[in-house]
Amino acid sequence: MNSTSTQFVSTRRMGLYDPIHQISIWEENFKNTCNLSASVSVPLIGEADVKLDNQSEDSSHGMLGIPRNYDQEANKSIEKIQRRLAQNREAARKSRLRKKAYVQQLESSRLKLIKLEQELDRARQQGSFIGCGLDSDNLAFAGSSNSGIATFEMEYGHWVEKQNRQICELRNALNAHTSDPELRILVDAIMNHYSDLFRMKSAAAKVDVFYVLFGMWKTTAERFFLWIGGFRPSELLKVIVPLIEPLTEQQRMDVYNLGQSCQQAEDALSQGRDRLQQILAETVAAGQLVDGTYIPQMANAMEKLEALVSFVNQADHLRQETLQQMFRILTIRQAARCLLALGEYFQRLRALSSLWANRPSEPPA
Amino acid sequence: MDKVTRLASENQVVIFSKSSCCLCYAVKILFQELKANPEVHEIDQEPEGREMEKALLRLGCPAPVPAVFIGGKLVGSTNEVMSLHLSGQLAQLLKTPQPIS
Numbered sequence: 266m267n268s269t270s271t272q273f274v275s276t277r278r279m280g281l282y283d284p285i286h287q288i289s290i291w292e293e294n295f296k297n298t299c300n301l302s303a304s305v306s307v308p309l310i311g312e313a314d315v316k317l318d319n320q321s322e323d324s325s326h327g328m329l330g331i332p333r334n335y336d337q338e339a340n341k342s343i344e345k346i347q348r349r350l351a352q353n354r355e356a357a358r359k360s361r362l363r364k365k366a367y368v369q370q371l372e373s374s375r376l377k378l379i380k381l382e383q384e385l386d387r388a389r390q391q392g393s394f395i396g397c398g399l400d401s402d403n404l405a406f407a408g409s410s411n412s413g414i415a416t417f418e419m420e421y422g423h424w425v426e427k428q429n430r431q432i433c434e435l436r437n438a439l440n441a442h443t444s445d446p447e448l449r450i451l452v453d454a455i456m457n458h459y460s461d462l463f464r465m466k467s468a469a470a471k472v473d474v475f476y477v478l479f480g481m482w483k484t485t486a487e488r489f490f491l492w493i494g495g496f497r498p499s500e501l502l503k504v505i506v507p508l509i510e511p512l513t514e515q516q517r518m519d520v521y522n523l524g525q526s527c528q529q530a531e532d533a534l535s536q537g538r539d540r541l542q543q544i545l546a547e548t549v550a551a552g553q554l555v556d557g558t559y560i561p562q563m564a565n566a567m568e569k570l571e572a573l574v575s576f577v578n579q580a581d582h583l584r585q586e587t588l589q590q591m592f593r594i595l596t597i598r599q600a601a602r603c604l605l606a607l608g609e610y611f612q613r614l615r616a617l618s619s620l621w622a623n624r625p626s627e628p629p630a
Numbered sequence: 631m632d633k634v635t636r637l638a639s640e641n642q643v644v645i646f647s648k649s650s651c652c653l654c655y656a657v658k659i660l661f662q663e664l665k666a667n668p669e670v671h672e673i674d675q676e677p678e679g680r681e682m683e684k685a686l687l688r689l690g691c692p693a694p695v696p697a698v699f700i701g702g703k704l705v706g707s708t709n710e711v712m713s714l715h716l717s718g719q720l721a722q723l724l725k726t727p728q729p730i731s
Contacts, residue, residue, distance in 0.1 A: 519718075526716050529663050537656025544652065575653050575708075582709055586716045593717075 387481070413472030420465055421482050424458070425615075431455050432608035439601055448601045452592075455604050459588060463581050466494065470577045474570070477577050484618030487611065492531070493538060493580035498587035499527040501607070508606040509599050519594045527587055534583070538576050545569045633678060634685040639702040639730045641669035646686055646697040648674040653708050654696040660715065666724050668698075701728020 435451055470477040477494045480487065490496060502524045506512075512520065548565045592600045638644045643661060647654035649672045661668045673679040673695065683694040691697045693707040700723050705711060714720040 522718055523716060529660060530712050530715055533656040533660035536659045537652045540655050541652040572652055579708055583712055586713050590716050
């Protein structure tokens with residue numbers, strides 16, 4: 266709707282600077298891009314002898330004569346221009362607000378997408394025989410914590426493969442009635458292998474303690490038996506010991522005492538962990554829960570969460586110590602059978618998880 | 631620091647702890663289970679707590695709390711206590727009163 270263009274052809278032909286024309290060009294640009302800053306300089310009356318025209322009037326005479334109502338016309342036009350500029354500023358402001366709202370929407374959708382991708386990865390891993398590595402492309406933006414966990418998952422995959430090989434070797438060696446010294450070499454290798462796992466878990470706990478606490482790398486059936494980021498040593502003793510009979514009376518008593526001590530230590534740690542939960546809940550809920558601000562509570566809660574790393578490490582220490590104590594009680598051959606039983610037990614749990622995940626769905630009744 | 635060694639010798643079993651530390655809580659529970667009647671000092675509630683913390687570290691305790699002394703001698707922190715317990719040695723130590731040096 267540019268009614269001005271034809272009017273000013275004459276002035277342009279005259280080669281003179283025409284402010285109204287200039288302003289109308291700026292108006293056009295502004296309407297198109299909506300981006301012009303509100304500070305549009307308006308050189309106006311500075312140009313001598315130029316009549317500031319109303320858009321509907323023919324200005325072909327305006328350049329030459331000095332009309333009688335010059336001042337009044339000028340004021341009216343200035344007002345119009347200023348009003349138009351104010352409208353433009355308002356429009357620009359509204360446009361900026363709309364853009365901001367749109368960007369915020371994009372950001373929250375992006376966060377939702379990240380969360381969904383992570384959930385999808387977790388769901389895919391449940392029931393898998395060996396933990397698979399995280400797809401680092403999807404989670405690249407989540408930062409270094411996921412690369413630490415991705416490393417753990419990859420190393421764990423290798424750990425399980427090596428464990429399976431070692432269990433096979435051990436089974437063959439026991440069946441072939443290998444000598445004690447040779448058995449000892451295998452037993453030591455497997456014990457070292459378990460030490461490797463505890464080292465890996467310790468590093469992962471520093472990166473993401475909740476990942477370790479909830480046994481995220483484990484298969485579903487394994488996770489059913491979870492206690493502070495791993496197996497419960499006393500329960501494991503109950504499962505494994507019947508499988509390594511015969512035991513001497515002394516051994517049986519020692520194993521029994523070990524089980525009791527283990528149970529007591531587990532109970533003490535469990536109570537400590539429960540207390541940490543209670544303290545954390547109190548910390549998070551501190552102050553009126555209706556305040557709407559919670560920065561101090563968050564700072565305190567973060568401190569409390571640090572303690573969780575110590576608990577996970579302590580539970581792992583208990584597992585390692587239990588294994589080592591067992592081998593002080595047992596002969597080398599018994600120890601070999603113990604490790605075989607342990608390895609086989611976890612293999613079966615993993616197989617169970619896989620079977621469960623892939624079981625055929627019930628046909629509709 | 632004299633205060634720490636003095637307190638450590640005042641009872642058969644002495645535990646230096648912090649009221650906010652949940653691992654300390656776990657160790658206290660364990661000793662209660664074993665009917666040990668430990669004497670507990672919460673160093674975060676002691677005016678000289680900072681110095682006591684440094685003293686415990688200097689005495690060789692891996693962590694300032696929990697720090698466990700039996701018969702006036704430093705046993706260690708959570709790891710050491712758990713290892714001793716699993717090996718059966720902790721129960722032994724508690725059964726026979728240790729001469730306080």
